[in-house]
Amino acid sequence: MTAIDLARLQFAFTVSFHFLFPAFSIGLASFLAVLEGLWLKTGNGVYANLYRYWLKIFAVVFAMGVVSGIVMSYQFGTNWSVFSDKAGPIIGPLMAYEVLTAFFLEAGFLGVMLFGINKVGHRLHFAATLAVAAGTVISATWIVAVNSWMQTPTGYLINDVGQYVLRDGWFEVIFSPSFPYRLVHTVLAAYLTTAFAVGGVGAWHLLSDSGNPGARKMFSMTMWMAALVVPVQIIAGDAHGLNTLAYQEPKILAMEGHYQSSPQGAPLILFGLPNDQTRHVDYAIEIPKLGSLILKHELNAPLAGLDSIPQNMWPPVAIVFWSFRIMVGIGFAMLGIGMWSLWARYRKRLYQSPWLHRCAVLAGPSGFVAVLAGWATTEVGRQPFTIYGLLRTADSASSLAAPAVATSLLAFIVVYFAVFGAGTYYLLKLMAQPPHPHESLPDDTLHGPTKPAAAKALVESMT
Amino acid sequence: MNAPExxxxxxxxxxxxxxxxxxxxxxxxxxxxxLPWFAKGEEREIAINSVAPVWDGNETWLVLGGGGLLAAFPLAYAIILPALYAPLIAMLLGLILRGVSFEFRHRDPKHLTLWERSFTLGSFVATISQGIALGALLQGISVTGRSYGGGWWDWLSPFTLLCAVSLVAGYGLLGSCWLIFKTQGELQKRAFALAKPLSGLLLAAIVLVSLATPFLEAKYYARWIGAPGIYIAGVVPLAVAACAFQLWQSLVQRKELAPFLYTLALFALCFIGLAISIWPDVIPGRVSIWQAATDVKSQIFMFYGVAITLPLVLANTALAYWVFRGKATKEGYH
Known part of the structure; x- marks a missing residue:
């Protein structure tokens, strides 16, 4: 393996690990804000308990997100210094804005959110939760703007030392053509990932105690999300796909497995084995004309194939083809669970449907898989470029020495699996506990059960 | 094109x-x-609780430093980071280990010792790496064209190791003075006892680094030893000496806040000394801030951002410290 292969592997590894945590913490922060808001509004102690229950989980997820995120902000420089030099004037400011408007907001109020529950008033505490939740979404917005500019660069000039610099206004850079679609699709993905994780935990506890009020509440809330938001996400995904067709045709052709042009309407290839050598999807199962219907909204619309594009501009077809199918498959499975829950709710059997609960438990981690698969689709799909059409990945790296990159990659793998493996184990341990009426706080575990002050506040809130 | 001002x-x-x-x-x-110098159980608990609510905010400044360098001086970012490859990766891994230990020790009382050890190991590795990185920048980075031109071990030298030891002493002193301020009783006594040798060690390290620095680069020599330079630069060592004396006095008199403030002042003076050495370069002797600066439009866009948000960030940081004011206790902050 060359140094660049190793650097790409290292980036893929560290960013994939990292992405899992914000995907969860964006959703959890908003979920916690909703829970605290409902508690303050209704005074129903179930919300307060669920808040405490998920706050402990949020603390662990957030810490892992922060530390794995710092790695990203330095890795651009260590491994991808040519990219950093060239793209710095455009993406640097957006990332600086992310730090200034999101990270500091989150960090400043996180301490109050986690440790200040009995230290500050309800209102300030709720404000802290809202600030953290807003911070996670603001952060997502900036980083998606960066990513979208790299996918569909607009509003730039190239200066005399080869850097991309601003042409007219920042609006054009931030609102690059794929940004609105990508932002909606990404944030909804984070919310759904969280909804299914929370719903899976609720379902797990309903299976052993269908009367647990906390488990009932979280299952019900997240199944509303599944029923209402999954369809929206599918529409958003479709719109994002059409946008990709307009700006990154090779990616869509790889996703669909279209090696050959189809002048008379393209089929929809459901499954098969893409083969770059023969330029053909082997053992394909396809539905005639449906591809054109989806992408062009017309049965006989002609659709170009990868054969119309030089092969050195192709992404790795098989990875994109399969990761896309994994994402879409999970999306439709989520839709199924959402619809099933509506039916069960209508029949007033939402909490007494063991098979629905079993499927929801199974779907608990599905959002994480879908997020990674979607990420792989869009990131591998824009290869061989880091900045689409402008800067090739092979030309983006630092002058790296393979042994140095190999060593650091190995160190990342060892530390990540040890540390985040332990973290995942602790998360599962927390989730395995059913929510109970005297939920402790993030820093309570070492000192036994809930402290008198907290317990008192809780009893007051429940009466 | 950049705007020089x-x-x-x-x-x-x-x-x-x-x-x-x-x-x-x-x-x-x-x-x-x-941490290993504190008694297991309550003392360590209080020591960690005294920083648990604020560490994440503290670390965000590192992200601003890195992200800001990319944004404002992309060329410097593109040269310095590959040059410091190994120490930076080690720092990141250390920060990971340390950051998660804050949470994991709450989640797993059975393996408390393991997570306290990894807390210490991570902190130690991160500190050493930062010291080495600072030393490596100061001793010079070779540049070819628009990229790093040196080897993979350039960062390792007696000077960078000296810087690493200095930073361990410095951070240790800051930590012990913070605990003097934030705790009481046995733990505070222990912090006082640690602060004295650490301040001696830090002072010795400052002297050694200061003596070595002028000989790293001709430019440094001219600044610190040459005729016009020394009149301005000479103030810094005098201020360091005065500060160190005050620090020692405050430790002897068992003041609670003063040692922390004097240590911060010492850090500020070292920082000023550093700035005197390398100004106006961002990579000493090779790349000036104007050569590395980003495009003027990027500078202006971010300048507005900083002008608006930095006061808010500082207020927000102050609020976080204010909410958790007073002595830290075993019960976290309840």
């Missing part, structure tokens, strides 16, 4: 972010380094 302002902003980072994360890294 804005470039200076941006150099100031990045320097400020790094300085704030060093002072704030310095004391919580220091507590990680000193």
């Amino acid at each position: 804005l470039t200076v302002i941006w150099a100031g902003i990045i320097a400020l972010a790094v300085a704030i980072y060093v002072m704030l994360d310095g004391f919580d890294l220091g507590i990680g380094i000193l």
